[in-house]
Amino acid sequence: MSLLFKNPVNHVYPVTIGLSCQKTKTEFLSKKSITFRVQHKPQTVNHKITNHPSSNPKGVVMKILVILGHPKPGSFNHVLAETAVQTLQELGHDILFHDLYGERFDPVLPVDEEKLDESELPEFLRQYLDELRASQGLIFIHPNWWGSPPAILRGWIDRVFRQNSVYNFTPNGPISYIGDKIVQIFSTSNTPRDIEVNVYGDPVENFWKVIVFGLLGSQSFERRNFESIILSTPEERSLWLDEVKTTIRRRFIFS
Numbered sequence: 001m002s003l004l005f006k007n008p009v010n011h012v013y014p015v016t017i018g019l020s021c022q023k024t025k026t027e028f029l030s031k032k033s034i035t036f037r038v039q040h041k042p043q044t045v046n047h048k049i050t051n052h053p054s055s056n057p058k059g060v061v062m063k064i065l066v067i068l069g070h071p072k073p074g075s076f077n078h079v080l081a082e083t084a085v086q087t088l089q090e091l092g093h094d095i096l097f098h099d100l101y102g103e104r105f106d107p108v109l110p111v112d113e114e115k116l117d118e119s120e121l122p123e124f125l126r127q128y129l130d131e132l133r134a135s136q137g138l139i140f141i142h143p144n145w146w147g148s149p150p151a152i153l154r155g156w157i158d159r160v161f162r163q164n165s166v167y168n169f170t171p172n173g174p175i176s177y178i179g180d181k182i183v184q185i186f187s188t189s190n191t192p193r194d195i196e197v198n199v200y201g202d203p204v205e206n207f208w209k210v211i212v213f214g215l216l217g218s219q220s221f222e223r224r225n226f227e228s229i230i231l232s233t234p235e236e237r238s239l240w241l242d243e244v245k246t247t248i249r250r251r252f253i254f255s
Contacts, residue, residue, distance in 0.1 A: 062252060063094045065135040069142035069153035071101045076229055076237060080186050081141045083241045087248045096131045100152045107155020118165050128160045137182040137252055140208070144189035144196075144225070147203035157212065167216055176216040182251055183213050185223035186244060190230045222251065 066084060070077035081099070088095050098105075118126065132138075142149045161167070167176050185208050189196065196202055205223055213221050224247060226232075226240045 060253070061092055061094060062136040063096065063131075063134050064088050064137040064139060064252065065131050066095060066097045066139045067141070067153065067156065068097070068099045069101070069140070069150050069156070071150075071152075075143075076226075077141055077143060077188060079237075079241065080188075080226075080244055083244045084139055084141065084186070084248055087245045088252065091249065091252060093137075093252065096135065098128075100156055105152060105156060107152045107158070109155065109158045113159065114162065118162075125159060128156075129162075129165055132160060132166070133178055135181065137184070139184045139186070139248075141186045142188075143229075144187050144191070144204050147200055148207060149187075149204065161212070161216075174215050174217075176218075178216065180217065180219050183208075183218050183221045184247065184251060185221075187223065187225045188229045189225060189227045191227060193225070193227055196225075196227070220251075222247070 066081065066088070068077065068081040072078070081097075085095055085097055100107075113121070118129065121129075140149070140153070142153050148154060163169075166178055167174055169175075185204075187204055189204075191200070204225070208223060209221055224243065232240075
């Protein structure tokens with residue numbers, strides 16, 4: 001099962017992914033379209049992306065887990081994800097990509113799942129955990145909905161970042177079992193930045209930086225929020241995509 005990412009200059013990048021029907025994506029950036037078709041089965045995780053020749057001057061290959069949480073193909077979030085994946089490919093990294101809506105991930109935590117030993121979890125959850133542990137870098141891409149990532153992504157955190165597998169509590173405080181990661185969040189919103197920070201207290205930043213990766217002790221965290229999407233021009237969105245490329249090239253090459 002394969003996915004083809006096609007960029008505006010008609011380069012085609014083969015991608016393997018686990019999804020379940022035929023879809024067509026139109027780029028949000030401009031009138032030029034970026035099209036891909038996906039064949040998939042629900043809850044199938046088969047998504048390792050094939051690299052093309054590396055432009056990574058350090059030559060160090062990293063495993064990067066990329067999680068997209070937006071329901072609408074053709075959204076700017078999808079274009080952000082495509083840009084991130086293509087840039088990581090250019091650096092020669094191994095990319096593990098998940099479109100949670102495309103995979104029909106169920107964010108509802110079953111009543112007794114927390115009590116299960118990891119070996120008793122469904123196979124797709126164990127695979128997420130294996131990928132999380134194996135990855136040196138994590139990239140999350142999502143909109144800000146009511147001061148939070150979408151429920152599907154919050155539910156992914158609930159089910160994958162599980163106690164005894166990813167972290168635990170001790171008399172000396174919480175400990176992480178996944179090691180330090182390079183963490184990059186790309187989020188989008190319509191609220192002006194000064195209102196988001198000064199009135200609402202930047203709840204998305206607090207969720208990721210303090211609550212999630214603060215507890216896990218991550219030392220290499222950055223987030224970039226793009227706003228206001230609803231009022232942005234094609235020129236602004238193009239500059240934002242350039243910023244995504246620059247950020248990934250800066251953060252995902254070992255010095």
